[in-house]
Amino acid sequence: KLAGDHKNVVHDLIELQVEDPNVRDLTVVDLPVIAHNPVDDQLKDIHKQTTNLIRKFISQSGSVILCMFPGNVDLATVESLSLAREVDPSGIPMIGVITKSDLASNHDILVQQLLMEKCDEQKLTLGFVAVHNRSTYEKMTLEDASKHEKDFFHQHPASTIAGWHCLGINAAINRLAGCMF
Incomplete structure (x- = not known):
């Protein structure tokens, strides 16, 4: 729903929190596949959008x-x-x-x-x-x-x-x- 009906990329996170006293805290970010060719109504710069989103997360320390x-x-x-x-x-x-x-x-x-x-x-x-x-x-x-x-x-x-x-x-x-x- 966040990305709309057009299979676009958004920078909003969907958070899922699992609490268990027996496990360590872990944040998992599921990033999109690097898209090269827009399909259907995707924006023409889908490759740039996906790679920029990936860069944003992989450059974070830790x-x-x-x-x-x-x-x-x-x-x-x-x-x-x-x-x-x-x-x-x-x-x-x-x-x-x-x-x-x-x-x-x-x-x-x-x-x-x-x-x-x-x-x-x-x-x-x-x-x-x-x-x-x-x-x-x-x-x-x-x-x-x-x-x-x-x-x-x-x-x-x-x-x-x-x-x-x-x-x-x-x-x-x-x-x-x-x-x-």
């Missing part, structure tokens, strides 16, 4: 960025990584989350990304994790999705080479939790 991108893209083409480098060339705290890891064309490249072994790729201060989420079309419970992801990675070569510390949603949660101390 931020930890979860940079998400699918496993079937070349890291050199991930614009959000370029934006982060632009904001802080020395490396702002960032975790690269490789989604759709089943689409990675080459298991060796996925492992190299997870271990940051390729010298021509960006090194992230907090490393990479790969996840295998359910699609919106799959009607799975969270428990079933978690089991499905574990089964996927048990059969994946990355589990023996890269290790479980960088595989799965729990690895991403643990990596993020480690930043909060």
